[in-house]
Amino acid sequence: MREITYLEAVREALSQEMRNNEDVYMLGEDIGVYGGAFGVSRGMIEEFGPERIRNTPISEAAISGTAVGSALTGMRPILELQFSDFITIAMDNLANQAAKIRYMYGGKGTIPMVLRTPSGSGTGAAAQHSQSLEAWAAHIPGLKVVQPSTAGDAKGLLKAAIDDSNPVVFYEHKLLYKTSGEVPEEQYSIPLGKADIKQEGTDATIVATAMMVHKSLEAANLLSEKGIDVEVVDPRTLVPFDTETVVESVKKTGRLLVVHEAVKFGGIGGEIASIVAESEAFDYLDYPIRRLGAAFVPVPYNPVLEKASVPSVEEIVENIQEMVNYQS
Amino acid sequence: MNLKLPEAVSTEKLTELYEQMWLIRLFDEKVDEFFAKGKIHGTTHLAVGQEASAAGVCALLDDSDKITSTHRGHGHCISKGADTRYMMAELFGRETGYCKGKGGSMHIADLKKGNLGANGIVGGGFAIAAGAALTSQMKDEGYVVVCFFGDGASNEGSFHEALNLASIWKLPVIFVCENNQYGMSGSVNDMTNVSDIADRSASYGIPGSVVDGNDIFDVMQATDEAVRFAREGNGPSLVECKTYRWKGHSKSDAKKYRTREEEKQWRDRDPIRLMKEKLIEAGHFTEEDAEDIKKKAVEMIEESVQFALDSKEPDVSTLLEDVYAE
Ligand SMILES: Cc1ncc(C[n+]2csc(CCOP(=O)(O)OP(=O)(O)O)c2C)c(N)n1
Numbered sequence: 305m306r307e308i309t310y311l312e313a314v315r316e317a318l319s320q321e322m323r324n325n326e327d328v329y330m331l332g333e334d335i336g337v338y339g340g341a342f343g344v345s346r347g348m349i350e351e352f353g354p355e356r357i358r359n360t361p362i363s364e365a366a367i368s369g370t371a372v373g374s375a376l377t378g379m380r381p382i383l384e385l386q387f388s389d390f391i392t393i394a395m396d397n398l399a400n401q402a403a404k405i406r407y408m409y410g411g412k413g414t415i416p417m418v419l420r421t422p423s424g425s426g427t428g429a430a431a432q433h434s435q436s437l438e439a440w441a442a443h444i445p446g447l448k449v450v451q452p453s454t455a456g457d458a459k460g461l462l463k464a465a466i467d468d469s470n471p472v473v474f475y476e477h478k479l480l481y482k483t484s485g486e487v488p489e490e491q492y493s494i495p496l497g498k499a500d501i502k503q504e505g506t507d508a509t510i511v512a513t514a515m516m517v518h519k520s521l522e523a524a525n526l527l528s529e530k531g532i533d534v535e536v537v538d539p540r541t542l543v544p545f546d547t548e549t550v551v552e553s554v555k556k557t558g559r560l561l562v563v564h565e566a567v568k569f570g571g572i573g574g575e576i577a578s579i580v581a582e583s584e585a586f587d588y589l590d591y592p593i594r595r596l597g598a599a600f601v602p603v604p605y606n607p608v609l610e611k612a613s614v615p616s617v618e619e620i621v622e623n624i625q626e627m628v629n630y631q632s
Numbered sequence: 633m634n635l636k637l638p639e640a641v642s643t644e645k646l647t648e649l650y651e652q653m654w655l656i657r658l659f660d661e662k663v664d665e666f667f668a669k670g671k672i673h674g675t676t677h678l679a680v681g682q683e684a685s686a687a688g689v690c691a692l693l694d695d696s697d698k699i700t701s702t703h704r705g706h707g708h709c710i711s712k713g714a715d716t717r718y719m720m721a722e723l724f725g726r727e728t729g730y731c732k733g734k735g736g737s738m739h740i741a742d743l744k745k746g747n748l749g750a751n752g753i754v755g756g757g758f759a760i761a762a763g764a765a766l767t768s769q770m771k772d773e774g775y776v777v778v779c780f781f782g783d784g785a786s787n788e789g790s791f792h793e794a795l796n797l798a799s800i801w802k803l804p805v806i807f808v809c810e811n812n813q814y815g816m817s818g819s820v821n822d823m824t825n826v827s828d829i830a831d832r833s834a835s836y837g838i839p840g841s842v843v844d845g846n847d848i849f850d851v852m853q854a855t856d857e858a859v860r861f862a863r864e865g866n867g868p869s870l871v872e873c874k875t876y877r878w879k880g881h882s883k884s885d886a887k888k889y890r891t892r893e894e895e896k897q898w899r900d901r902d903p904i905r906l907m908k909e910k911l912i913e914a915g916h917f918t919e920e921d922a923e924d925i926k927k928k929a930v931e932m933i934e935e936s937v938q939f940a941l942d943s944k945e946p947d948v949s950t951l952l953e954d955v956y957a958e
């Protein structure tokens with residue numbers, strides 16, 4: 305199959321949907337001729353024009369609020385925040401309006417909007433441009449939260465997010481933009497709430513998100529050389545969460561390591577670990593559940609410190625080895 | 633005092649300011665160079681072409697006065713008295729840098745010199761500046777605060793909230809807009825519906841003025857008035873400096889949103905050259921003196937690079953330090 309980059313997959317999903325649905329439009333800072341902070345929308349204003357690729361002032365609160373208002377009244381806005389850190393400024397409209405309107409109004413109205421935004425560290429952009437704040441959004445009933453890790457997933461999940469009648473926060477990882485993968489040319493949808501087993505295995509389960517899926521796969525490779533057979537599960541969406549796939553995997557392997565780039569304390573990993581601990585898989589555990597996440601610090605600028613702040617392939621390997629070797 | 637006339641300021645002070653203008657330019661050009669070579673990582677925003685607003689504004693501030701800066705903050709930092717060696721070390725991520733290598737270009741702060749910090753969040757400085765001015769007012773400390781911000785930042789909600797609050801409390805803060813015509817790719821003409829950002833001051837009942845941001849004397853004159861106004865307890869004001877960023881927004885910018893002709897027009901109004909011409913004309917120094925002053929700046933930047941390169945990377949054990957105060 306054809307291979308394209310994650311960035312191109314996102315752009316293709318956006319473009320194909322815009323060709324088919326007049327109600328879909330995009331708004332955000334510098335998404336016009338500049339092509340967006342990371343170049344995702346490059347070329348789109350030329351195709352769709354400034355009415356549908358709307359360059360906004362630097363006004364995240366107005367961007368998210370305008371999206372809510374237009375979604376409530378029949379449009380399907382896709383807004384881009386240049387860095388997911390700036391969700392702080394858009395958050396009121398997201399958390400207090402978009403997420404709650406339908407429920408507060410007793411089931412009236414829908415907010416079909418997608419907030420796309422790059423997250424994660426590894427670019428040396430320091431503390432205000434590198435965070436992984438997905439757990440914030442996941443904590444708000446009414447929002448859906450997506451974190452694709454591959455080009456193919458990005459395209460299909462974005463289509464599903466745009467089709468969804470609810471506000472969806474769609475986190476794209478900066479370091480994944482340039483990675484390539486197989487992506488069908490036609491439009492397709494990957495349902496929200498369906499995890500993907502990126503690699504099958506029997507000795508231990510790693511549940512990992514975004515960039516950490518790739519580090520976990522790398523670790524799994526190294527571990528297989530040592531005779532340890534790891535299953536890597538990518539939930540792909542945090543809300544809704546595919547409990548079944550994760551629980552089934554842990555029942556099979558008896559060990560669970562959760563890995564994410566977000567700060568470990570208060571991160572989504574705690575939720576995933578709890579979901580498993582509360583499930584029937586608990587009885588199958590041969591070793592206590594472990595989690596890896598970023599250190600409890602803002603993301604530092606220096607590349608050595610930055611790297612040290614997030615889980616590494618070596619740490620994943622070490623943890624799985626300890627968990628598996630314990631039994632023998 | 634009419635600061636627009638170079639005669640009104642001492643040769644000594646003007647020599648210092650002229651050197652500072654070069655320090656700002658050369659610092660940023662050096663950063664640009666190391667970025668291109670991959671020796672500095674992350675991101676950076678250069679203020680080449682905008683030297684006069686940083687130098688001109690800070691020329692009117694005392695050591696006790698404070699500033700809040702922006703993502704494009706190297707110039708503010710230098711003008712508020714920072715040591716370019718520690719700045720360069722920070723950009724190289726070294727332990728000797730202003731932020732021990734943890735902040736980088738967008739977060740350089742020098743609290744001792746009254747620089748409350750650059751900011752990676754556009755519009756992040758408005759309310760912080762108001763807060764620092766509130767301290768001055770409540771403790772009767774007499775200092776004023778300058779809040780540097782861009783044309784684009786004036787479209788953030790925090791602009792409105794902070795200016796309104798500062799105006800009703802009569803806080804000693806000067807909001808200095810460096811209108812370089814663009815916020816990233818967004819032209820100020822497309823992104824606002826007023827002809828001058830200074831027009832917005834009317835909404836808060838505070839004075840607003842527009843100056844030629846490439847003419848350091850024009851900047852100094854307006855700042856002098858605004859600083860007096862604040863020191864006398866009259867509250868905030870807004871000074872808009874019209875200027876232009878010569879380089880791209882940040883590291884990769886094809887600058888498709890503006891024309892090369894427009895760039896040339898602004899480059900022809902080089903703030904450093906304009907200053908030099910006025911100073912030579914007013915008899916403060918000669919062309920050779922100007923060259924000597926520039927040479928000093930060149931040497932300082934070279935020394936700063938060497939200092940950075942000779943400095944150590946922070947130890948990994950420092951990762952967890954400084955999250956909380958003891
Ligand atoms: C809250 C927030 N939104 C967006 C950005 C991304 N961004 C960084 S600088 C910039 C442009 C700022 O324009 P302006 O205020 O005019 O300052 P200039 O860059 O021209 O100096 C943008 C959009 C950011 N850092 N913070």
Ligand SMILES: [Mg+2]
Nearest residue numbers: 782783814815
């Ligand atoms: Mg600007």
